[in-house]
Amino acid sequence: MSDQANTVPGPSNMPVAVWGRTRRPAKGFSLYGATFSLPLLVWQLLFFVAPLLFLIALSFWSVRNFRLQPDLDVASWLYVYRSGLFWETYLRTLAMAGFAAMLASALAFPCAYAIAFKLAEASRRWAIFLMVIPFFTSYLVRVYSWQVFLSDHGIINAALGSIGLGPYTMLNTLFGTMIGYLTLTFPLVVLLQLFSLMFVDRTLIEAAHNMGAGRLRAVFAVVIPSARVGLVIAALFCFILTFGDFVSPLYLGGGNPPTLSIMITDTTKSGQQWPRAAVIALTMIATLLATAFAAVGYAYRGRGR
Amino acid sequence: MSELNRNPLIDWLLRLYVLASFAFIFAPIAASFVFSLNEDRFPSLPLGGFSTQWYEAVATDPLVWEGLSNTLTIGVIVSLVATALGFGAAYTDYRYRFFGKTVYLALALLPPTIPVIILGLAMLAFLSRVGLSGQSLSVIVAHVVMTAPFAMAIIRLRLSQMDPDLEAAAWNLGASEWAAMRHVILPFARPAILAALFITMAVSFDEFAVAWFVSGLNETLPVRVLGFLQGQVSPRINAIGTFVFLTSMTLVILAQLVLMRRPKEGNPDG
Incomplete structure (x- = not known):
């Protein structure tokens, strides 16, 4: 309750309170934002999207003598x-x-x-x-x-x-x-x-x-x-x-x-x-x-x- | 509610129907419990005598213990990672607007709609290419993909109940973004984070198919169950099943209790 932040003079603080956004952190890329949004994105790209894309590639591979081979075969x-x-x-x-x-x-x-x-x-x-x-x-x-x-x-x-x-x-x-x-x-x-x-x-x-x-x-x-x-x-x-x-x-x-x-x-x-x-x-x-x-x-x- | 033509008979029939629905839902769970304590080799009616032999048989099977310890280790790691990723995604959706957000959200929420058999197939093929297949690590990777959306949904719902001005107020009072996260967002989201930990652990605990596909050697408990299923009928599966039910039900009930508890309401019903 007795934080330094609370002792900011009232009057000069008023516009801030009214507009509310004056101290909103800058838009655009920030380390803070990336810390929260990127991990899931990277994880799902690596382990969800990539396997599904790989499935597409796999469907064109060929099987010879019970061995899978990379190929472009329909x-x-x-x-x-x-x-x-x-x-x-x-x-x-x-x-x-x-x-x-x-x-x-x-x-x-x-x-x-x-x-x-x-x-x-x-x-x-x-x-x-x-x-x-x-x-x-x-x-x-x-x-x-x-x-x-x-x-x-x-x-x-x-x-x-x-x-x-x-x-x-x-x-x-x-x-x-x-x-x-x-x-x-x-x-x-x-x-x-x-x-x-x-x-x-x-x-x-x-x-x-x-x-x-x-x-x-x-x-x-x-x-x-x-x-x-x-x-x-x-x-x-x-x-x-x-x-x-x-x-x-x-x-x-x-x-x-x-x-x-x-x-x-x-x-x-x-x-x-x-x-x-x-x-x-x-x-x-x-x-x-x-x-x-x-x-x-x-x-x-x-x-x- | 003052509806005009209420018919008590129909109302009672509807209530009976609800009871019948719950009977259908919980019958297999109850049966598993009852027959796990039944001495008969082939479970049916009338019931045979009371016996704990199936539990003893399970408890002396080293493979079961190995499976159990794998399941629990994987479950704990999966729930921690999935909840952390899910929290990040939920917070991103709550706070930011950016180009391609729809795609981001689709990536965050879609995995549970892809059939597990396809996901398992794709992951086994992919992970064996990058040299990750057949290890506990690959199961963890796969389970996190499937469970993170549940964590994200639970935490997002909680964040939507928060006054959006709270975080801005913290900034106005001089808090850095990190401080606002630590002192405003995290405390508010804590019940949902706990619930997400429980739910993702329950899903990981139950998810056998991907584990079965992705991991050749390290069997989790549900994979062991699948092994029993493909072999002969054995009441031992009822003993394991009862254990699996009790564990996941406990986790889900804990999650719901955590979410339902509201500080202002004192004690909710129950």
């Missing part, structure tokens, strides 16, 4: 793009991720809606608290644990058997894969939807009710359009995560027929075909970028109204 691109299996797998992966995005969005919406509008402030905070936890706990172990539920002699079939149903095959099916995808994405989708629903203007909903709109009509005509950005972004994240995931399709879906991620691991394991794996990986990145741009464009379209 053989890997031609091989992958002429392969019927690749396109079949590509479309299947696309369809599975798209379906997962819709499924997760549809299943998460009632949950997010209820947390946003039907829970008291304290319970809502608890709900968010609990939803954040699984996002950072081992996805792999959770998927392993689902095997115990879904296997032919697992928990669900044991429970169903006790009332005379089943057994149903759930492991190594599309159903199993979708359970895994939901394990990965459901909490995140709920959270992202929830954050946009919490900002929906409640007077709009009441206005809809006052004008005689039923509950469902109010949801579809007011709530969903108001929260569109969040809902689309949530679905987009679900698509991104499931499109590249290989844990669920492998350990719950059986890995056959494969998805693109499984195809990548198979390709690297068989005969050192890294350039082909790079082609598949680059195609996946391009697909993800295109989807992301399309989804964000759609989310923000016509928002200036």
